[in-house]
Amino acid sequence: MPDNVQGPGTAPIDRAGLRADCANCFGLCCVALTLTRSADFAIDKDAGEPCRNLQEDFRCGIHTRLRTQGFPGCTVYDCFGAGQKVSGETFGGQDWRSAPQTARQMFQVFPVMRQLHELLWYLTEALSLEPARPLRGDLRRALDATEHLTRLPADDLAGLDVSGHRDEVARLLLRTSELVRATAPRGKKRHRRGADLIGARLRGADLRGADLRGAYLIAADLTGADLRLADLIGADFRDADLSGADLTGGLFLTQAQLNAARGDAATKLPRSLDRPAHWTG
Template identity: 60%
Template sequence: MSDTAPPGPGDELRADCARCFGLCCVAPAFAASSDFAVDKPAGRPCPNLGDDFRCGIHRDLRVRGFAGCTVFDCFGAGQQVAQVTFAGRDWRAAPREATRMFDVFAVMRPLHELLWYLTQAVALTPPGPLRVELDAALTQTRRLAGGTAEELLAVDVDAHRGRVNPLLTQVSDQIRGARAGADHRGAVLVAADLRRADLVGANLRGAVLLGADLRGVDLTLADLTGADLRGADLRGADLRGALFVHQSQVDAARGDHRTGLAAALTRPAHWPPPAAPTRRLSAAPAGRGRRR
């Protein structure tokens, strides 16, 4: 987003790396795994982070062993901390602020994630008592995220999440209504074959679907809040009507051109494109063979 362009609806909840200081590449710890090629302690810059706060291997993250970086979403917390909370002062220019900035980022990121869910919930909820409660929770969460560094470090994120989550659950229950399906909330479904499962309207909040086979599954009205879709096979699955699906979940999964996605979601670049149609050579008409 350009510094001179007015922010559009929801822009504050989209990561804008150009306005951040590589906070997600410094603040958290990485453990060498299938998601990260190296060990990195919290507060130490990733070896791939350049002096301009850009990733030096951004286009090759997956092939270089940093798939975890490609699916991380700060929900706009990075630029909020960098440009608002710390007014454009970066941790290299102000090293005494570095630790405090990283600690604030650890609070801001879950607050911005809650803002994303609450914004989605408000849009899905008709006027009424529940909508009033959601609006109040959204206002309060925005107020917390807009606080000073000292105020943010005093926020009890778990307690605030504990007040917001029941509202989000009510929204899910209200939308699914009579079409509410199987309850798999928090279920561990690692590598499960779910191709024949009826998951329309299912509760999959917090479910671990790591490597699960969901090919061709209809996920209409399924609540995927916080579901772990890393490596899940979504080829041919229909997520167009699924609830609370964010981009990083889609980025972490496997899919193809047949996977149904809501308009707000982008088809990941690493998903295979449609196969090119095979050109069939027609036989030469009778009597028109090769001249001698």
């Protein structure tokens, strides 16, 4: 899927702004979020407290060594471009160090913007899917409404309750999923929404058109599995083995999900996503 997708009668939608651009962000994910000492993070850190690895230029001092230094959780986090939006647009390029009076509100706005940008990522993908053509009007309106919310002033964003809007978008994405998955080859389509598939042996499984929304696939063996047209929104792929799996056409897959998994050079990915650097082969 290219960065710019276009449906009939619509203007091109730019996905570049939905990718993290750390060079134009004030290290917001390294400050605004809470870290809990675990297998994912080597330290405890309160929200609003800069990570000890954050440098004066807002860059991570161990970026290329995060996994070996005990911070694999950082490598799987994705802000969907919310960081640069808050830094450059909402606060007009004024950073929290030089303008400390903005810090508290900036850190409140960032997670709200992150939710909105995640919705934009899903809606943009939905608009590119041919089977969802009957929903394109609704999808476009939802995307425009979400984009409008991202342009609100900082005061409004800080107090924004995203949950209601997110629920509306989720229902629309579910209808999109149903239309797309209906095009999968006939046969038994597995409905495993929210299923506990931790450590499941799914090597070579035919999961085309499966509903795997929110499924727990932690450490599952998906070697060589066929996940084309499967709904993967919110599926937990932490330490899942995707070696040789086919994820082309998988619905609502994100870079963060791939970064949390294991794979190799034979894993087939959607064009919109990158092969994680830590994968083998």
